[in-house]
Amino acid sequence: MSSYGKIDEHEQAKLEASRRTKKRIAIIAISSIVLVCIIVGAVVGTAANGNGQKRSKESDEESLSVSVKAVCDVTLHKEKCFETVGSAPNASRLNPEELFKYAVKITIIELSKVLDGFSSDDHMDSATSGAMGACFELIELAVDQLNYTMKSMEDKKTTPYESIDDLRTWLSSVETYQETCQEALNEANKPGLANYGETHMKNATEMTSNALAIITWLGKIADSIKLRRRRLMTTGDVSPLDLAMMKGRRLLESGDLRKMADIVVAKDGSGKYRTITEALEKVKEKNEKRTIIYVKGGVYLENVRVEKTKWNVVMVGDGQRKTVVAAGLNFIDGTPTFHTATFAVFGKGFMARDMGFHNTAGPAKHQAVALMASADLAVFYRCTMDAFQDTLYAHAQRQFYRECDIYGTVDFIFGNAAVVFQNCNILPRRPMKGQQNTITAQGKKDPNQNTGISIHNCTILPLDNLTGIKTFLGRPWKEFSTTVIMKSYMDGFIDPKGWLPWTGDTAPDTIFYAEHLNFGPGASTKNRVKWKGLKTFLTKKEANRFTVKPFIDGNNWLPPTKVPFKSDF
Numbered sequence: 001m002s003s004y005g006k007i008d009e010h011e012q013a014k015l016e017a018s019r020r021t022k023k024r025i026a027i028i029a030i031s032s033i034v035l036v037c038i039i040v041g042a043v044v045g046t047a048a049n050g051n052g053q054k055r056s057k058e059s060d061e062e063s064l065s066v067s068v069k070a071v072c073d074v075t076l077h078k079e080k081c082f083e084t085v086g087s088a089p090n091a092s093r094l095n096p097e098e099l100f101k102y103a104v105k106i107t108i109i110e111l112s113k114v115l116d117g118f119s120s121d122d123h124m125d126s127a128t129s130g131a132m133g134a135c136f137e138l139i140e141l142a143v144d145q146l147n148y149t150m151k152s153m154e155d156k157k158t159t160p161y162e163s164i165d166d167l168r169t170w171l172s173s174v175e176t177y178q179e180t181c182q183e184a185l186n187e188a189n190k191p192g193l194a195n196y197g198e199t200h201m202k203n204a205t206e207m208t209s210n211a212l213a214i215i216t217w218l219g220k221i222a223d224s225i226k227l228r229r230r231r232l233m234t235t236g237d238v239s240p241l242d243l244a245m246m247k248g249r250r251l252l253e254s255g256d257l258r259k260m261a262d263i264v265v266a267k268d269g270s271g272k273y274r275t276i277t278e279a280l281e282k283v284k285e286k287n288e289k290r291t292i293i294y295v296k297g298g299v300y301l302e303n304v305r306v307e308k309t310k311w312n313v314v315m316v317g318d319g320q321r322k323t324v325v326a327a328g329l330n331f332i333d334g335t336p337t338f339h340t341a342t343f344a345v346f347g348k349g350f351m352a353r354d355m356g357f358h359n360t361a362g363p364a365k366h367q368a369v370a371l372m373a374s375a376d377l378a379v380f381y382r383c384t385m386d387a388f389q390d391t392l393y394a395h396a397q398r399q400f401y402r403e404c405d406i407y408g409t410v411d412f413i414f415g416n417a418a419v420v421f422q423n424c425n426i427l428p429r430r431p432m433k434g435q436q437n438t439i440t441a442q443g444k445k446d447p448n449q450n451t452g453i454s455i456h457n458c459t460i461l462p463l464d465n466l467t468g469i470k471t472f473l474g475r476p477w478k479e480f481s482t483t484v485i486m487k488s489y490m491d492g493f494i495d496p497k498g499w500l501p502w503t504g505d506t507a508p509d510t511i512f513y514a515e516h517l518n519f520g521p522g523a524s525t526k527n528r529v530k531w532k533g534l535k536t537f538l539t540k541k542e543a544n545r546f547t548v549k550p551f552i553d554g555n556n557w558l559p560p561t562k563v564p565f566k567s568d569f
Contacts, residue, residue, distance in 0.1 A: 084207060264296065379399075
């Protein structure tokens with residue numbers, strides 16, 4: 001007799017395979033039940049004719065096509081959905097998950113066509129060339145992200161229900177990339193160029209929005225029937241890549257991190273490389289293991305890019321005021337905002353600790369980004385972002401900032417990532433003459449995007465004497481701008497109105513702005529603007545939506561970093 005509870009490896013493999021099969025069958029069964037309910041509700045009148053005869057083949061096809069209608073009815077661009085998703089082979093017989101996958105596939109095809117339209121720079125002036133170059137890079141990011149989305153579903157052999165948080169994040173970022181392209185074209189100040197972008201990307205933007213709407217709807221269905229389960233970070237539930245990332249992330253809080261570095265950068269020649277750019281070139285592409293780069297103290301005058309293929313880079317300095325990366329690209333001198341960043345991050349799983357990122361262009365040069373993060377699962381711990389207008393571009397994906405110092409003037413924390421700032425110092429400074437300060441400018445344009453700025457347990461103080469300078473908590477950049485400030489200290493220099501309209505004298509009713517349980521002389525909400533979209537108190541449930549756990553850490557990627565954080569309110 002075999003010992004209790006033990007089976008041989010062959011039997012164990014068969015058991016695991018059986019469990020996976022049963023799980024998938026259960027998911028498909030529940031999904032089918034949902035679809036059947038939709039169909040039954042739509043055809044109940046037809047079914048109740050009482051003649052006792054079976055439905056004809058034509059009636060059956062008509063009822064099955066309700067699945068396409070159900071999917072398209074939740075989108076913002078219904079006609080485009082029926083035109084594209086409805087044209088899928090055997091569309092009337094596909095379930096909602098299959099229709100979602102088809103929506104992603106055809107969006108990849110459409111965006112690839114868009115990419116070709118931005119690939120030529122013949123006979124262009126510098127402004128047009130700069131904008132078109134930014135668009136080419138952004139649409140390429142969008143295509144890559146969609147391909148990664150499809151590959152993720154295929155490799156993991158999961159249904160969309162099991163990866164809803166990831167899928168919504170990635171599709172939200174694809175929309176953001178397209179929107180940023182249009183902004184670059186608008187910045188060139190050439191009406192023909194802006195019109196070209198709107199026309200050229202119209203189909204792709206609508207198709208991306210529709211795919212996002214479908215997965216958001218599927219998520220609501222899953223929640224309503226409790227289909228979703230939090231993925232447990234155990235050896236049996238994660239991939240080898242996830243395990244490698246977890247192991248590497250535990251290094252971030254280690255006191256010996258610098259000693260464990262794979263690459264050392266030093267301006268004085270005591271390291272292998274003198275520039276950060278040289279070091280990054282040596283990082284293996286799409287590396288599943290951590291690459292630790294120790295950047296010794298010094299001021300590194302370079303524009304640094306952590307490219308999209310440079311995964312899992314950990315960069316550590318000697319201190320946020322000792323290891324500084326500085327440069328001065330800016331909008332006034334002809335660089336699109338998207339390309340002004342002194343330090344730009346695209347490779348997923350990036351982490352930085354004890355470093356400073358500065359843009360030295362000054363207030364007169366307007367948009368001049370110190371740090372741009374467009375990487376998923378990015379962490380910045382004990383870092384400084386120092387500039388004036390547009391200091392920190394939290395561009396896309398999921399990001400976390402802890403114990404950072406952020407200096408700026410106009411819209412100096414902006415973008416459309418899902419981002420949480422915890423225990424950070426937010427320090428408005430003296431702007432150019434005639435300007436007023438706005439701390440945030442959040443860029444959510446689609447109600448289905450799971451993005452927003454969450455400022456939790458931070459300190460908002462003036463860096464300089466701001467007497468006579470109006471300072472606001474932010475202004476709504478886009479129609480569904482989402483910004484929440486909770487349990488944070490506000491000094492008395494904050495304007496009593498709190499928030500500033502982007503244009504005119506009010507804000508769209510569709511924004512979601514909230515102040516909750518803040519304190520300090522600037523935290524009084526008595527004289528705040530009377531916008532429909534501004535809440536000055538949240539329920540516990542509403543407030544928790546914007547804390548680390550539900551907002552950016554649904555798959556438990558942050559705890560293994562060992563960066564300190566508070567997961568809930």
